[in-house]
Amino acid sequence: MxxxxxxxxxxxxxxxxxxxxxxxxxxxxxxxxxxxxxxxxxxxxxxPSKESLCTEWLKAVHERSERVRQEILDSDLAPAEKIDRYFVGLGQFLEENDFRGCPYTNTGAVIDEECACIREKIESHKLAIRAFFHKLTAELCPTGRRAKALGDTLFLLFSGATVEGQNLRSLWPVEAARAAAGELCARESDPTAS
Amino acid sequence: MxxxxxxxxxxxxxxxxxxxxxxxxxxxxxxxxxxxxxxxxxxxxxxPSKESLCTEWLKAVHERSERVRQEILDSDLAPAEKIDRYFVGLGQFLEENDFRGCPYTNTGAVIDEECACIREKIESHKLAIRAFFHKLTAELCPTGRRAKALGDTLFLLFSGATVEGQNLRSLWPVEAARAAAGELCARESDPTAS
DNA sequence: TCATAAACAGACAGACTTGTCTGTAAAGTG
DNA sequence: CACTTTACAGACAAGTCTGTCTGTTTATGA
The missing domain is CATH 1.10.10.60 (Homeodomain-like)
Incomplete structure (x- = not known):
């Protein structure tokens, strides 16, 4: 059996x-x-409670997403290609989940303020994504001191694409963010280009 | 009395x-x-119901935000300054509302799928913001055919700043988005600059 | 002053929520 | 076989939710 x-x-x-x-x-x-x-x-x-089920769920989500990012970092793609790949993955994720967006953001919008345990998880999850972009932009322009700013820009494009993909039930925000990210990366690695 | x-x-x-x-x-x-x-x-x-209260609330929110955008459009600022002003306004909004983010996005994350009436309102609200950026980028670079793409990029930066400001309870995402928007605008109006 | 409309208080229905508890059945282990 | 862990079934408590209803009070306008 x-x-x-x-x-x-x-x-x-x-x-x-x-x-x-x-x-x-x-x-x-x-x-x-x-x-x-x-x-x-x-x-x-x-x-012990519904809330603990929530934290277990979010923990699993975080671990899976960290694995995805680590795989990209470990790959032998060029930095700009790694970034592009991450945006492609976002599009797949949204499609697979009927454009329900980020579990962390969605949960953060409904749990109450004093639930510090979950709030912390949200914060660290988001900062992990931001750190991922920072690593990649540092790789992209090792000499440039604008790597951090570029990383933040990519992080915000990524977040914006996630939430507007959800709101509009559409893939165009992801594609637009991806295109913008590609252009920013190209410009950064070759600042003389138009 | x-x-x-x-x-x-x-x-x-x-x-x-x-x-x-x-x-x-x-x-x-x-x-x-x-x-x-x-x-x-x-x-x-x-x-008649709680749901109708929700739509009235969202309607009022939308009207107020449309007024803000119209005021900016009607002002005699330069296009890039108008964009900057909108990001500054976002920071004020988040601070005033304890970083609770966008009412439309937050509501969209909890109402059910078949509540078409509210879903439509979310969509048209978001598209109104996007159209606002499109107008400004068209004003910014009247000859450039990249105005639309730039508008979308600004829209996504704006959304990303809103949602991450909410998630992280911080103002830095707004400031980062604002700085990125400023740089993109500067580059677009003077493409030869570094 | 009288009539009509609006707002009041609050009981009530019926369905839902999280969480506790009792007791029974099955499965794995010595 | 006996023991212990795990799972099952489901009643129950105590509270929440939206929405309906009855009846009273207050305000407004003719």
Whole structure:
């Protein structure tokens, strides 16, 4: 007989999907356990609260996205190509998730102010993405002291593309951001070009 | 005796404040009517549902933001200065609202998919901002066929600054976006500069 | 002054929420 | 086999939510 995945895994996976699709605050525990085909007592045996389920979910999301960034960094592409690849990946992510945008941003918009634990996770996730761009722009223009500013610009283009892709349910913001990033990188590595 | 503002006005004003502070889905009607010092029957006399209150709120937000953009367009500043002014205004807005970000984006993250009425409002609000940037970039470089692309880039920087200002509770994303926008504008109006 | 409209207070319905609890059944381990 | 962990089923508490309803009070205008 096929061993079913553990109840905990089913709960976390189901919750991840539902949170991503409709948002943390719009999904209740009852629905999660129904769809995960488990019992409420089992849920509370593995997670002390709904909030802890949220942090586990976000942790998994962060780890996966860090792996993606690390793979890009480890690849032998040129810096500008690495950046381009990351924007292409964003487009795929949005399409795969029905343009639901960033789980961190979406969650941050609904949890209350005093939930410091989740707020910190949001901040560090965003700063990790920013640091990723900083690494790449430093690689791109090792002599330029504008690497940091360029990294911030790319980070903001990336965020803007994510959120407007979500708002407009469209891929054009990602493509526009990608094109802008490509041009900025080209200009930075060859400042004399038009 | 001082005439108190009408119950409807009090409800809408109170709801606007609470929705902005904590998000549409996190604020209940009971809290709104308590804080607005009115009765539930009165609420339902003026608004058929909570959702209709939401659309009224968003409508008012949109109208105010359109006025701000129109004022900038009507001013006698140079195009690049108009753009700069809009970014400065964003920083003020975020500070005044405790970095709660864009009401439209925040609401879009929690309302369900089939609520087409609100989805449309989000889309047209965002496209209005984009059109604003397009107008300015067309003014900035009347001959350049890259005006549209530049407008989109500025739009995405603006969105990115808004959402990351919210996520990080900080003003640096706005300042970084502003600086990047300034540089892009300068380069566009004088393409030979470094 | 009288009539009409608006606002009031608040009970109520019915469905939802998170979380606790009791007890039972199954599965893995010595 | 016996023991222990894990999962299951689901009632229950205590609270939330939106929305309806009844009836009273206050204000406004003819």
């Amino acid at each position: 096929i061993k079913r995945s553990s109840a905990r895994d089913r709960i976390l996976e189901t919750a991840s999907q539902l949170f991503q699709e409709r948002g943390y605050s719009e999904v209740g525990i009852n629905e999660i356990i129904d769809k995960a085909d488990t019992a409420k007592a089992t849920f509370y045996q593995h997670f | 001082i005439k108190r503002s009408s119950a409807r006005d009090r409800i809408l004003e109170t709801a606007s404040q609470l929705f902005q502070e904590r998000g549409y889905s996190e604020v209940g009607i009971n809290e709104i009517i308590d804080k607005a010092d009115t009765a539930k029957a009165t609420f339902y006399q003026h608004f």
